[in-house]
Amino acid sequence: xxxxxxxxxGRAMHELDRATGRMALDFRTMISDSEDLxxxxxxxxxxxxxxxxxxxxxxxxxxxxxxxxxxxxxxxAADATDDYVRGNPWTAVGIAVAAAALLGxxxxxx
Numbered sequence: 001x002x003x004x005x006x007x008x009x010g011r012a013m014h015e016l017d018r019a020t021g022r023m024a025l026d027f028r029t030m031i032s033d034s035e036d037l038x039x040x041x042x043x044x045x046x047x048x049x050x051x052x053x054x055x056x057x058x059x060x061x062x063x064x065x066x067x068x069x070x071x072x073x074x075x076x077a078a079d080a081t082d083d084y085v086r087g088n089p090w091t092a093v094g095i096a097v098a099a100a101a102l103l104g105x106x107x108x109x110x
Contacts, residue, residue: 011073015072015073015076019066019069019070019072019073020070022066022069022070023063023066023067023070026059026062026063026066027063029059030056030059030060030063033052033055033056033059034056036052036055036056037049037052037053037055037056
């Protein structure tokens with residue numbers, strides 16, 4: 001793997017970690033807002049319910065955006081891996097054989 005590809009993979013993994021953290025926070029917030037929406041459905045008037053629903057829809061849109069942002073680094077990493085394998089097929093085969101041998105060795109130890 002070239003230095004540029006290594007940096008791209010590292011950057012993609014870093015962005016994936018950041019996006020995963022943001023997405024987890026968005027989902028926690030969305031769950032909390034969902035609970036509020038359920039409570040509003042039981043206890044609030046039509047106006048209160050509509051406000052809770054709008055808040056929930058905003059959080060859902062934010063979660064969707066976070067999911068889209070989180071998936072982009074994965075696609076970038078997949079593209080970088082694809083480029084590397086196409087440029088170095090025998091190296092990729094060697095890495096796959098070595099990984100399979102290691103896994104076989106570890107499985108046989110059990």
